[in-house]
Amino acid sequence: MHMEVLAMATIKDVAARAGVSLGTASRVLSGSSQTSPDSRSRVLAAAAELQYVANGPARALRRARTDVLGLLLPDIRNPFFSELAHAAEQEARRLGYTVLLANADEDRDQEAAYLRTFASQRIDGLLLAPQQGGSPELESLHASGLPLVLVDRAVRGLDAPLLSTDNAQGVAQALAWLQAGGHRDVAFVGGPAAISTGVERRDAYLAGRAAHGISTDDALVDAGDFQLGSGTDAMLRILDRGVRPTAVFGADGLMTAGAMRALRQRLGDEARAVEVVSFDDLDWFDLRSPGISAVVNDAAEIGRLGVAALADVIAGRPVASQRIATTFVDRRPAGGTA
Amino acid sequence: MHMEVLAMATIKDVAARAGVSLGTASRVLSGSSQTSPDSRSRVLAAAAELQYVANGPARALRRARTDVLGLLLPDIRNPFFSELAHAAEQEARRLGYTVLLANADEDRDQEAAYLRTFASQRIDGLLLAPQQGGSPELESLHASGLPLVLVDRAVRGLDAPLLSTDNAQGVAQALAWLQAGGHRDVAFVGGPAAISTGVERRDAYLAGRAAHGISTDDALVDAGDFQLGSGTDAMLRILDRGVRPTAVFGADGLMTAGAMRALRQRLGDEARAVEVVSFDDLDWFDLRSPGISAVVNDAAEIGRLGVAALADVIAGRPVASQRIATTFVDRRPAGGTA
DNA sequence: CTGTTAGCGCTTTCAC
C-alpha cells in the first residue's frame, strides 16, 4: 500500500483549473493589478481547492525581495534579548515582514556564519546586536548596501543607525540608589571590555563612584562576558580578594544573577544581607526577599523601534541613532538598609 | 555625490571573470562534481574577488530544497523554550541546516500564520511545539508530506513523531517530595486543559495526590495558560477561597513564578514559609531562600533529539516517538520543613 | 482587463 504525497500545486495548475492564463492567476493571487470579479473568484476558488501555497523562493528570485528581516542576537537565553526578539517580531509582523531569528551565542564565528547565511538568503534587512569588534562578513554585508540597524551594541567604525540604552543614565540611577543606601564597599560585576555596553556601563560606574561616596578600590571590580556562569566567577574572584562588599551592582541581568550565586556559595544565607542592584530588570527580581532593585532597560521598546527604523532604512527614509531612556525600580524594603 | 551600491555578483560574473563556462563555475562552487584543479582555483579566486555569495532563493528554486528547518515555539520568553531553541539550533547547524525560528506567542492564529509562512518558504522540515488542538494549516502541511516532528506537546489525531517529557514521572517525583515534607494542603497551579502537558501533569497530580497523603480538596487546584501573569491570577483565586496551603506545586516554571508572586502579594514575607516545587527548573531557583525544588525537564535534550529526529524523517529513516526522563532537584533546607 | 513571453540565478542533464 502506498501513501501518495501530493505534489505542491503551482500557479500554473491554478490557472488551468480556473480556466484563465497564468498571468491572470498571478495578478489575482498577488493582488498586483486589476482583474475582473469573475476571474478573480474563479482563481481564488481553484487555489483553495488545490491548496495552493505560493513558492516563496521563486517569488523572491523574481522580485529580488523576500519580505524577510534577519534578527541576529548574541544570546537567545538572555531574557533581555528574548524580550527584544519578541517585540521585534510583533512589530515586524505588523509591517508585513517575517523575521528570521538567529542566535550567535556570544560567539564571533557563529555570528559570521549567520551573516553569510542571511546574505545568501537575500533578506531585505538586518537587525543586529553585534559581537565585539565586527567582522569582515559584517563589513562586506554593510558595504553591499544591505539595510542594517544595530540594537543595544555599537561596532567601532561601522556607520549604521544604532538604538541603544542610555547606559550612563542607568548607571547614574544605580549610583544614586547605592548612595542613598549609604554603601561604601560596592562590588561591581561588569561586562566584557570588548562590547560597547560593557565599556559604557563600566566607565560610567568608575567615573561616578567617588562622587557618590563609593570606595574606589579596584579589588571590588571585576567582569564577566554576559553569560551567567562568568558572573559567578567574577564575583568569586572579588570575594576571594578578601573584600566584604555591602552591596553588589551587576552590569546586566545575567551578571547580577551570577554574582548572587557566588554570594550564596561563599556566604550562605548571609548573602541576603548584601544589597543587590542590577542593570536590567528580570521577572523574578521582585520575588526574592529582600527584592533586587534594578535599572529598567526597555528591551521591548528597543526591539520595536529597531524594526521600525529598519523598515525606514529599507524604504530609503532617513534614520537617526537613538538612545532609549532607562527607568529605575527601587525594591529596597521600606526601613532602609540593614 | 553618489554612494554606489555594488550589485551582487552572480555566478555568471564569476564564470566570466574566471574564463570558464557557467556550468563549470557552478560545479566548483557547489562541489557537485569533479573539476580540473586549474579551473577550480580560478573560479574560487574569481568568487573571492567579487565577494560572490550564492543566491539562496535561486538555488532553492532549482534544487527544490532549502536546507532550512522551521522551529515554531509557543513562547520564546519561556526559558524552557528558549533553552530548547538554543539546543535545537546547535544541533541543526551541526547537521548542515539553518533554523528559521518563529514565536507563536501561545496564540493559535499566530501559529497558523507562521505555518503558512513556513509552507511558502519551502522549508525542508518543521519542528513544532504546537498550540492546542491543531489547525487546518497544520493538517494540510502534514498531509502535503512536509517532514514534521513534534516536541513537548502532542496534537490529537496528528500522526507525527513526538519527543516529550515523561510528565507522569516528573509529577511522581514532585509528589514524593511533597509527601516527604509532610504536606497535606498543597496548592496546584496547572497549565491549560487544552495542552497535552497541562492535561498530563494535572491528571497525574490529581490521580496521585491521595496516595501521597495530600488533600483532595479541589479548592486547592487551579490553572493558568503557561504565561506568568496567569499563574499569579490562578494562585490568587486559590488563596481567595480561604485555603492556606503549606506548599505550592507549579505545572511549569512560569506558573511557579507566577504563583510565588501571588503568595508575596497576599502574604508578604510570610510567603517564604510556603514551600515551593516546580515542574521545570529555572536558573534562579537556587538563589531564593529557601530554595525552590524542581522537576528537571531537559529542554536541551528535547531540542537536540527533536532536530536529530527531524533529520531522520527528512532522510526517510524510521523515527519513533520518545519520552524523555526527568530528574529532580531537592533544594529543601537540610532541617526539613518548617 | 487579459494572454503571451522573457527572464530572475541557479543546478543539472545532455552532448562532446
Add this chain to the structure above:
DNA sequence: GTGAAAGCGCTAACAG
C-alpha cells in the same frame, strides 16, 4: 572535465 541549454515557479513588461 567542460560547454550549451533547459527549466525550477513566479512576476512584470508588452501587446492587444
